[in-house]
Amino acid sequence: MTTSSPKSKRSISLHQRILNDLEENILSGKWPPGHRIPFEYELVEQYRCSRMTVNKVLTQLANMKLIERRRRAGSFVTKPHSSSAVLEIADIKAEVEELGLPYRYEIKTWKRQAAGLRDRKLLDVQGGSPTLKVVVCHYAGARPFCLEERLINLVAVPEAAEEKFQDLPPGSWLMRQVPWNSAEHRIRAVAVPAATAEELNIPSGSPGLVVERRTWSADHAVTHVRLTYPGDGHELVARFSPSRTPAAAPGSQAA
Amino acid sequence: MTTSSPKSKRSISLHQRILNDLEENILSGKWPPGHRIPFEYELVEQYRCSRMTVNKVLTQLANMKLIERRRRAGSFVTKPHSSSAVLEIADIKAEVEELGLPYRYEIKTWKRQAAGLRDRKLLDVQGGSPTLKVVVCHYAGARPFCLEERLINLVAVPEAAEEKFQDLPPGSWLMRQVPWNSAEHRIRAVAVPAATAEELNIPSGSPGLVVERRTWSADHAVTHVRLTYPGDGHELVARFSPSRTPAAAPGSQAA
DNA sequence: CAGTGGTCTAGACCACGTA
DNA sequence: ACGTGGTCTAGACCACTGT
Numbered sequence: 001m002t003t004s005s006p007k008s009k010r011s012i013s014l015h016q017r018i019l020n021d022l023e024e025n026i027l028s029g030k031w032p033p034g035h036r037i038p039f040e041y042e043l044v045e046q047y048r049c050s051r052m053t054v055n056k057v058l059t060q061l062a063n064m065k066l067i068e069r070r071r072r073a074g075s076f077v078t079k080p081h082s083s084s085a086v087l088e089i090a091d092i093k094a095e096v097e098e099l100g101l102p103y104r105y106e107i108k109t110w111k112r113q114a115a116g117l118r119d120r121k122l123l124d125v126q127g128g129s130p131t132l133k134v135v136v137c138h139y140a141g142a143r144p145f146c147l148e149e150r151l152i153n154l155v156a157v158p159e160a161a162e163e164k165f166q167d168l169p170p171g172s173w174l175m176r177q178v179p180w181n182s183a184e185h186r187i188r189a190v191a192v193p194a195a196t197a198e199e200l201n202i203p204s205g206s207p208g209l210v211v212e213r214r215t216w217s218a219d220h221a222v223t224h225v226r227l228t229y230p231g232d233g234h235e236l237v238a239r240f241s242p243s244r245t246p247a248a249a250p251g252s253q254a255a
Numbered sequence: 256m257t258t259s260s261p262k263s264k265r266s267i268s269l270h271q272r273i274l275n276d277l278e279e280n281i282l283s284g285k286w287p288p289g290h291r292i293p294f295e296y297e298l299v300e301q302y303r304c305s306r307m308t309v310n311k312v313l314t315q316l317a318n319m320k321l322i323e324r325r326r327r328a329g330s331f332v333t334k335p336h337s338s339s340a341v342l343e344i345a346d347i348k349a350e351v352e353e354l355g356l357p358y359r360y361e362i363k364t365w366k367r368q369a370a371g372l373r374d375r376k377l378l379d380v381q382g383g384s385p386t387l388k389v390v391v392c393h394y395a396g397a398r399p400f401c402l403e404e405r406l407i408n409l410v411a412v413p414e415a416a417e418e419k420f421q422d423l424p425p426g427s428w429l430m431r432q433v434p435w436n437s438a439e440h441r442i443r444a445v446a447v448p449a450a451t452a453e454e455l456n457i458p459s460g461s462p463g464l465v466v467e468r469r470t471w472s473a474d475h476a477v478t479h480v481r482l483t484y485p486g487d488g489h490e491l492v493a494r495f496s497p498s499r500t501p502a503a504a505p506g507s508q509a510a
Numbered sequence: 511c512a513g514t515g516g517t518c519t520a521g522a523c524c525a526c527g528t529a
Numbered sequence: 530a531c532g533t534g535g536t537c538t539a540g541a542c543c544a545c546t547g548t
Contacts, residue, residue, distance in 0.1 A: 013516075013517065013518095014517080014518075015516095015517075015518095027434070027436045027473075028473060029434050029472075029473075032434070033434070039532095039533070039534090040533080040534070041533090049518075049519085050518065050519045050520060050521085051519095051520085051521090052307075052518075052519070052520085052537095053517085053518065053519085055534080055535080055536090056311070058534085059534095059535090060318075063315075069533090069534065069535090070526095070527075070528085070533085070534080071525075071526050071527055071528080071532085071533050071534050071535080072526070072527045072528045072529080072531080072532055072533045072534075073527075073528060073529095073532095073533070073534095074533070074534085075533095075534085084341050084342060084343050084344060085341070085342045085344055085438060085440050086339050086340070086341060086342070087339060087340045087341070087342040087440075087493050088339050089339060089340055089495075179282070179284045179287070179288075181282050182494075182495065183340065183494070183495040184492065184493070184494050184495075185340050185342075185491075185492065185493040185494070185495075186490050186491070186492055187442060187464070187490065187491040187492075187493070188464055188489060188490045188491070189444035189445070189462040189463055189464035189465075189484070189486055189489075190444070190462055190486065191461065191462045191486065206446065206462075207444040207445055207446045207461075207462035207463070208444055208462070209442070209443055209444035209464075210444075218283070229444070231444055231445065231446065234443060234444075235441050235442065235443045236440075236441070236442040236443070237439065237440065237441055237442075238342050238439070238440040238442070239437075239438070239439050239440070240344075240437065240438040240439075240440075268535075268536065268537095269536080269537075270535095270536075270537095294513095294514070294515090295514080295515070296514090304537075304538085305537065305538045305539060305540085306538095306539085306540095307518095307537070307538070307539085308536085308537065308538085310515080310516080310517090311536095313515085314515095314516090324514090324515065324516090325514085325515080325545095325546080325547090326513085326514050326515050326516080326544075326545045326546055326547085327512085327513060327514045327515075327545070327546040327547050327548085328514070328515095328546075328547065329514070329515085330514095330515085
């Protein structure tokens with residue numbers, strides 16, 4: 001066996017090793033943006049493997065947008081990525097329970113109505129379309145945690161017409177019911193209006209964090225929801241790390 | 256020629272075709288969460304290709320977390336993903352100019368100082384470490400758009416010690432200088448404190464959107480920044496769409 | 511223990527873009 | 530026009546796991 005142990009580094013695939021090596025060179029800055037990384041055939045020599053193997057790795061790096069591949073020219077480290085971050089949209093119940101507080105919600109309003117002018121903009125439906133409007137207050141212990149004002153498109157989700165959301169809040173219920181595939185979030189700070197402030201039991205006009213979310217399934221709008229969190233009490237957290245795309249790594253215990 | 260055109264569907268690779276097919280089955284709900292998708296060998300038959308080809312596709316789908324693969328059992332459609340969204344962290348200048356307003360910034364404070372107690376928490380550095388504190392006000396036309404309070408770790412970025420940020424605001428300058436690879440954002444609503452309110456030319460105590468960002472390169476903190484946007488005037492937008500992971504598509508002209 | 515996925519090979523042809 | 534990446538093949542062995 002001339003090959004002392006080219007492939008079995010034990011428990012880590014050749015894939016992963018090459019990927020890690022290249023990733024490190026890029027992220028450490030050793031290979032700055034614009035740098036041409038070795039050609040496939042060079043890596044094949046270096047790692048003593050077949051071209052398919054390095055190709056797979058380079059393809060994956062290109063998918064991660066860490067490199068850019070150009071025929072005849074080679075593969076190049078891309079410029080620092082357009083900043084973006086992954087924002088985790090937690091389930092409200094989970095969010096509350098993570099604080100160690102008991103979770104509870106209360107349906108404040110439940111009303112079927114034809115889509116009005118305002119609804120049309122929110123839901124992107126024809127006027128007069130049947131909708132369901134629900135207002136829910138979520139509590140963390142005794143204190144209001146978040147007020148949810150939701151509009152559901154009954155054309156897209158006819159099953160919701162009779163649903164009273166007694167066992168599951170509308171958000172969770174919808175998530176089970178409809179495999180939504182697209183969403184848009186808008187986040188801003190507002191002075192909480194009087195009506196909302198009363199539900200949340202905070203002074204009118206105090207700052208609130210508003211998250212508005214529109215959700216589509218296939219190509220029709222499913223629901224629009226406005227979540228109002230009282231002032232400083234709530235934080236959204238988003239993380240960004242181009243390095244770790246832990247997706248592929250099965251055995252990695254994610255440093 | 257029984258096979259009318261096995262590989263060249265013209266301009267679209269077999270990869271892509273299989274990927275698209277499977278993706279559609281999953282996202283349309285035809286294959287609901289938990290459904291077992293065809294075995295590799297079945298797809299090999301169906302598409303008349305080698306196993307490597309379908310394996311590549313399935314591996315990619317697994318990386319996208321659309322399916323979960325289990326030996327001996329098969330591959331299964333995953334449950335609707337823990338909701339998350341991609342938050343675009345725009346460059347402030349770009350953000351302002353997108354509003355059609357002229358952009359301008361002003362350095363309000365520029366101060367080198369040893370890291371104090373508070374700084375240690377923000378930057379994750381030793382006490383007494385040299386830091387640079389900068390306060391910048393960004394304007395959209397005549398109106399203040401955003402107040403930036405930034406702390407830079409001069410150990411990580413010694414070049415910043417003499418930088419006066421006359422040509423480039425600190426954020427943009429740092430992005431060019433340091434290939435940061437990890438960041439954490441915290442977003443919340445606050446009642447803007449008096450000092451900040453004065454700079455922003457808004458009433459003290461009015462609502463503001465605060466984005467705090469900590470940035471790391473390799474394993475040391477680079478900078479901490481707190482961006483305060485006056486009340487209702489600003490929105491963060493985040494989008495989520497599991498379907499399109501345009502990464503792989505070579506011909507895509509990247510919207 | 512049988513069958514699935516995980517990985518890898520050593521070739522091959524083609525398309526494209528840069529030199 | 531040449532050399533790079535893009536794609537694909539027809540095998541192979543192994544590890545894991547569910548029946």
